Every structure is written in structure tokens, then in C-alpha cells.
Amino acid sequence: MTAGTAAAEAVGTAVVSCRDVVVEFGAARVLHGVSAEVRQGRVVGLVGESGSGKSTLAKAIVGMNRIASGELWIDGEEVSRASRSQRHRLYRKVQYVPQDPYSSLNPRRTIGQTLAEAIDPVGGTPRRHTERIAEALEAMWLDPSDARKYPHEFSGGQRQRIAIARALLVDPSLIVADEITSALDVSVQAEVIRVLQELKQDGERSMLFITHNLAVAQEVCDDVVVMLHGEIVENGPTERVFRSPESEYTQKLLDSVPGGPGFSL
Numbered sequence: 001m002t003a004g005t006a007a008a009e010a011v012g013t014a015v016v017s018c019r020d021v022v023v024e025f026g027a028a029r030v031l032h033g034v035s036a037e038v039r040q041g042r043v044v045g046l047v048g049e050s051g052s053g054k055s056t057l058a059k060a061i062v063g064m065n066r067i068a069s070g071e072l073w074i075d076g077e078e079v080s081r082a083s084r085s086q087r088h089r090l091y092r093k094v095q096y097v098p099q100d101p102y103s104s105l106n107p108r109r110t111i112g113q114t115l116a117e118a119i120d121p122v123g124g125t126p127r128r129h130t131e132r133i134a135e136a137l138e139a140m141w142l143d144p145s146d147a148r149k150y151p152h153e154f155s156g157g158q159r160q161r162i163a164i165a166r167a168l169l170v171d172p173s174l175i176v177a178d179e180i181t182s183a184l185d186v187s188v189q190a191e192v193i194r195v196l197q198e199l200k201q202d203g204e205r206s207m208l209f210i211t212h213n214l215a216v217a218q219e220v221c222d223d224v225v226v227m228l229h230g231e232i233v234e235n236g237p238t239e240r241v242f243r244s245p246e247s248e249y250t251q252k253l254l255d256s257v258p259g260g261p262g263f264s265l
Contacts, residue, residue: 013040014073015173015206016061021070023060023230028055031230032244033070038174043200043207045221047214047253053230054210058176059210062096063087075173095167099179100158105151111137111162112147113173118169135166140195157188161195168199175207181216189216196220214257218242226250 014037023031031053038044040162046054059065061072063079072079074090083089098104105114112126115133126133126147134144141162151159160180168177177196181189193216197206200220217224218238225235226247234247245251 014038015040015075015098016208017071017073018057018061018164019071019073021057021060021063021072022068023056024068029068029230031060033231034227034232035234036235038206038208038224040206041204042213042222043196043209043220045224046208046210046227047212047217047224048227049253050212052227054212054227055178056230057227058096058178058208058210061096061174062176063091064096092174095170095172096176097160097167097175097177099165099183101163101180102151102156104163105159107151110148110150111154114162115147115166115169116224118166132169136169137162139168140165141191156184157191160184160192164192164195164199165253173206175205176210177207177213178210181211181213204219214242214253225252 015241017037019035020033021031021035022029022033033058034053035042036057046057048054050134056065060067067080074129074186077086077090079090088112105111110126115136116124116126116129118124119129130147133147137144137146142158142165144163146154151162154162163180163242165173179260181192184192196207196209197220199207200222205264209217221238223236224238224241225251226233226241229248234245234250242251242254245254
């Protein structure tokens with residue numbers, strides 16, 4: 001058995017696994033040997049204060065930040081050992097939903113065109129994929145006729161749901177949702193959270209959910225990973241971590257939430 005084979009088997013049911021990942025911006029080291037994984041069917045919350053390294057790790061996982069050292073495994077394949085075409089295939093399995101979906105939706109293309117491109121980046125058109133586009137929009141509580149509209153015709157919450165629909169149409173192994181509720185007001189947040197909860201129900205969807213809002217993490221996530229200064233200070237099942245934190249930093253985060261430790265929505 002080769003080292004590569006043994007390592008791949010060790011990942012097991014993890015759809016994405018980071019091992020000792022280091023990310024540097026110039027001379028500054030931002031991630032300091034981070035190891036974490038998301039297993040099949042789990043929603044993992046990545047929590048911590050602004051500047052803790054959450055988004056840096058998320059963007060490293062989807063290929064937007066270069067990994068200086070360490071390993072990134074996607075569906076049992078190590079990215080750095082893959083060819084350029086293989087890396088493209090692997091990164092397509094990890095779909096990124098940004099905080100501001102408007103910036104990621106082409107204002108000159110209809111929603112139908114955007115969703116068709118997610119299905120088929122080369123030759124996708126709304127006419128060729130009408131049924132799948134309609135199903136994706138209805139799953140996000142939108143009307144199939146919305147495919148003819150442009151991004152500016154939707155509210156922030158609707159655009160966020162469209163961004164989720166686009167990610168799902170790729171049929172990814174993992175969705176990386178980066179602070180997708182932080183720019184929304186409370187009522188609109190609730191809409192997006194309900195969508196995420198519905199996605200969890202089939203037990204097949206895996207997600208890395210980045211947030212600084214612990215109440216939202218408690219509502220959505222099966223497990224949580226707590227970050228501080230580019231390092232992981234605690235991780236485990238959400239209920240255990242929030243009710244009996246082992247890290248002093250985690251305790252401080254919980255203390256900052258109205259109601260204190262053991263809060264509930």
C-alpha cells in the first residue's frame with residue numbers, strides 16, 4: 001500500500017479534509033497548520049471573531065487562496081498531487097456561496113442564464129435546461145418565471161437563495177457558505193436559515209457554514225470548529241461545544257451572546 005493510498009483511506013467518509021494547512025499573504029502567516037474535515041451529510045460551522053481566519057480557510061478550500069503547505073483532500077483525492085485538469089474537476093465539487101451574492105451574479109445575465117451555466121459551463125442555455133432551472137428556483141421558494149429576471153430585480157435574501165440554487169445545480173460534494181446571513185436583516189436571515197434546514201433533512205448534503213453568529217450556528221450546524229488567530233482552538237458536536245466548551249476562548253464567545261452559555265433561539 002502506497003502512502004497516498006493509505007492517506008486517502010484514512011480520510012474515510014470525509015468529503016473535504018484539511019491537514020496542517022498553512023496560508024500566507026506575503027510575509028504574514030494567516031493560517032497556522034489547520035486540520036479539519038467535513039464528513040458526508042454533516043453541516044460544520046466555522047465560527048470565531050472577525051479576523052480569526054474563517055474566510056481565509058474557506059477560500060483555501062475552494063481554491064481562491066493558495067495553500068503554502070499542508071494537504072487538501074476532496075473526495076479522497078489530494079489536490080496538490082492532481083493535474084491541472086484534475087484540480088479543476090475537484091474544485092468544481094466544492095461550491096462557494098459568498099456573503100454578497102450580488103457581486104457574484106452577472107448583472108447583464110438573466111438568472112436563467114446564470115443557472116444554466118452552472119449546469120453546463122460550456123453550452124448551457126435556459127432553453128436546454130428549463131425543467132432543472134424551474135425545479136431549482138421552486139426549491140428556493142422562487143417562481144420559475146423568475147428565470148427571465150436580472151439580479152437587480154431581487155431582494156438580498158432572494159439573491160442569496162439564487163446563489164444557493166446555483167451551487168446546488170453543480171451537484172457538489174460540499175457547499176461552502178461564507179457569512180451568507182450576516183448582511184441580511186433578521187426576518188430575511190430566517191428565510192435563508194429555513195432553506196439551509198430543509199437542505200439538511202435529506203442527510204446527504206454536506207456544508208461548511210462560516211459565521212460569527214453563534215445563534216445561527218446553533219440553529220444550522222451539526223458540528224462546530226472554533227478559530228482564533230488562524231488556529232483551531234476547539235471542535236466537536238455543536239450541542240457539546242456550546243453547552244460544555246473546553247476552550248476559554250469558546251467560553252468567551254458564548255458569554256458574549258445574549259443569554260450567555262447554553263443560549264437557545
